[in-house]
Amino acid sequence: MDLSTSLRTDMCGQLTAADDGRTVTVCGWVDRRREHGEHLAFIDLRDYTGVVQCVVDEKHDLRSEFVARMTGTVRRRPDDTANTNLATGEIEIDVADIEILAEAEPPPFPLDERTDVDETIRLRHRYVDMRKERMQRNLRLRATVNSAVRRGMEEQGFVEVETPMLIASTPEGARDFVVPSRKEPGSFYALPQSPQLFKQLCMIGGIDRYYQIARCLRDEDLRADRQFEFMQLDAEMTFVSQEDVFAVISHAVANAAEAVTGERPTEFPRITWQEAQERFGSDKPDTRFGMELVELTPIFTGTEARVFQASCVKGIKMDAGVEALSRNQIDALVETCQRWGAKGLAWMKVIDGDDGPALDAGVAKFLSADESSQVIAALDAAPGDMVFLVADERRLVRHVLGLLRLELGRPPVNEGGLNFLWVVDFPLFETIGDGGKPVPAHHPFTMPHEEDWGLLDEGGDALLDVRSQAYDLVLNGWELGSGSIRINRPDIQNRIFELLGIGQEERQAKFGFLLDAFRFGAPPHGGFAFGMDRLVALLAGESNIREVIAFPKTQSGSDPLTNAPTPVDAAHLDELGLRVLPPAT
Numbered sequence: 229m230d231l232s233t234s235l236r237t238d239m240c241g242q243l244t245a246a247d248d249g250r251t252v253t254v255c256g257w258v259d260r261r262r263e264h265g266e267h268l269a270f271i272d273l274r275d276y277t278g279v280v281q282c283v284v285d286e287k288h289d290l291r292s293e294f295v296a297r298m299t300g301t302v303r304r305r306p307d308d309t310a311n312t313n314l315a316t317g318e319i320e321i322d323v324a325d326i327e328i329l330a331e332a333e334p335p336p337f338p339l340d341e342r343t344d345v346d347e348t349i350r351l352r353h354r355y356v357d358m359r360k361e362r363m364q365r366n367l368r369l370r371a372t373v374n375s376a377v378r379r380g381m382e383e384q385g386f387v388e389v390e391t392p393m394l395i396a397s398t399p400e401g402a403r404d405f406v407v408p409s410r411k412e413p414g415s416f417y418a419l420p421q422s423p424q425l426f427k428q429l430c431m432i433g434g435i436d437r438y439y440q441i442a443r444c445l446r447d448e449d450l451r452a453d454r455q456f457e458f459m460q461l462d463a464e465m466t467f468v469s470q471e472d473v474f475a476v477i478s479h480a481v482a483n484a485a486e487a488v489t490g491e492r493p494t495e496f497p498r499i500t501w502q503e504a505q506e507r508f509g510s511d512k513p514d515t516r517f518g519m520e521l522v523e524l525t526p527i528f529t530g531t532e533a534r535v536f537q538a539s540c541v542k543g544i545k546m547d548a549g550v551e552a553l554s555r556n557q558i559d560a561l562v563e564t565c566q567r568w569g570a571k572g573l574a575w576m577k578v579i580d581g582d583d584g585p586a587l588d589a590g591v592a593k594f595l596s597a598d599e600s601s602q603v604i605a606a607l608d609a610a611p612g613d614m615v616f617l618v619a620d621e622r623r624l625v626r627h628v629l630g631l632l633r634l635e636l637g638r639p640p641v642n643e644g645g646l647n648f649l650w651v652v653d654f655p656l657f658e659t660i661g662d663g664g665k666p667v668p669a670h671h672p673f674t675m676p677h678e679e680d681w682g683l684l685d686e687g688g689d690a691l692l693d694v695r696s697q698a699y700d701l702v703l704n705g706w707e708l709g710s711g712s713i714r715i716n717r718p719d720i721q722n723r724i725f726e727l728l729g730i731g732q733e734e735r736q737a738k739f740g741f742l743l744d745a746f747r748f749g750a751p752p753h754g755g756f757a758f759g760m761d762r763l764v765a766l767l768a769g770e771s772n773i774r775e776v777i778a779f780p781k782t783q784s785g786s787d788p789l790t791n792a793p794t795p796v797d798a799a800h801l802d803e804l805g806l807r808v809l810p811p812a813t
């Protein structure tokens with residue numbers, strides 16, 4: 229691509245031996261400077277394509293990060309000074325003219341990739357941080373992913389529709405960010421947690437296939453994979469089953485992965501939520517590695533060993549190939565499992581016994597010979613392996629062993645390839661909350677499986693067995709996103725509202741406009757949304773999404789660059805009809 233402008237003929241990092249003898253002008257930042265004697269200096273000038281060595285033979289004031297324009301002749305370096313680590317290492321520019329375009333204070337931190345700089349300082353000076361190779365690579369990779377995803381949706385007939393930012397609340401279940409209204413003091417807009425209701429309206433409006441890379445805002449505690457504001461590929465389609473949704477989203481995601489890695493992922497396996505919980509102890513299994521949870525409950529029915537007298541016993545095995553754990557490490561693991569809610573963690577080494585592999589150490593002495601050999605067989609354990617068992621109520625066993633599995637076996641973020649997985653048949657309700665009301669696992673417009681509609685009328689614990697037509701896309705143990713087929717039958721929608729205890733008044737106040745729209749011919753529809761930040765982070769091999777966002781907030785939700793959030797002056801508050809209370813003591 230020709231990137232020449234009125235100020236430059238070439239890009240620093242693109243000059244090669246083929247340019248030998250040409251007169252060129254390059255612009256950029258002073259990356260490094262090496263003085264040789266009184267006047268002679270080697271200046272590395274940098275733009276986003278790389279650096280080029282400029283030989284300056286006159287007095288100059290150039291310092292680190294000054295912005296300069298250099299004109300000169302490209303020449304080959306003498307063979308013994310060529311730098312094979314550098315794309316431009318065979319040549320240099322013999323500079324005839326230097327123009328300083330901007331001076332610069334010394335940078336707040338070194339711009340090499342080796343120095344570990346405190347994140348708050350990086351974010352405070354993000355414009356300097358961005359000049360580094362890692363940020364340049366990540367932000368450009370992000371743009372590549374955005375455009376591949378857009379293309380992927382558009383080539384499947386999706387139409388981009390933009391939806392508003394100042395809206396009434398959406399039902400994703402997180403806390404809203406709100407914006408006070410000046411025209412109606414005391415009233416507030418909510419910022420969208422997602423475009424959920426609008427995309428459903430688009431379906432009723434006959435758009436057929438909607439998509440948008442939408443900004444979503446949720447006031448939740450921040451983590452490595454969560455920011456207040458994030459970008460979602462948001463999609464909705466009419467006259468579909470969940471199979472259709474899987475096909476289009478897999479296509480768009482495969483486009484993104486191919487654009488970055490050059491290889492098109494073809495495998496998007498499926499697993500039910502139930503199976504994911506039983507085998508991986510998680511609804512977002514990291515399938516880059518094995519170490520699956522093995523069912524041991526039948527072995528322990530009628531056991532004498534008190535610790536294993538529980539409604540569920542499961543175990544995992546750590547291979548001998550993995551570095552052995554020290555006693556201190558094991559004690560720390562036991563404590564960690566207790567923090568996760570387990571009463572304890574039973575661990576045993578597998579040794580060479582007189583009659584084949586046997587269990588040694590820890591609680592092994594409480595097991596009968598038969599129980600020991602059955603545990604070894606079930607876990608397919610060999611001498612040198614270690615086994616970990618948890619006995620408790622089933623949900624807890626799965627939860628604790630699921631976390632332990634990650635702790636012991638999870639590869640670094642940039643290893644193990646891209647393992648996509650569709651998790652299907654999520655339960656409609658997570659638990660039965662206080663007062664007997666079920667807690668929805670998704671938003672209240674999620675369609676239950678037709679075979680389970682009868683359970684809705686049974687109520688009570690039967691509700692926990694209702695499967696929904698809701699699904700997640702998981703990549704390497706990260707939840708990329710979720711979606712569902714929506715309810716378009718008023719009788720089912722009303723039943724769900726009843727079960728959730730959302731009365732007529734609340735329905736009308738919160739979603740009245742959507743319910744009204746449903747009366748005017750609502751086609752069956754369903755959709756999906758996935759987090760672009762997470763997808764980009766995984767494709768970039770980053771474990772923190774802040775590394776792929778140009779201007780993120782810190783973990784505590786503040787912005788060291790602009791200082792947001794900041795107080796608002798009294799006059800502005802008056803106009804909005806607001807008063808700020810003194811901080812609670």
Ligand code: ASP
Binds near residue numbers: 422757
């Ligand atoms: N609106 C949902 C979310 O943001 C996704 C969907 O159901 O399409 O999680």
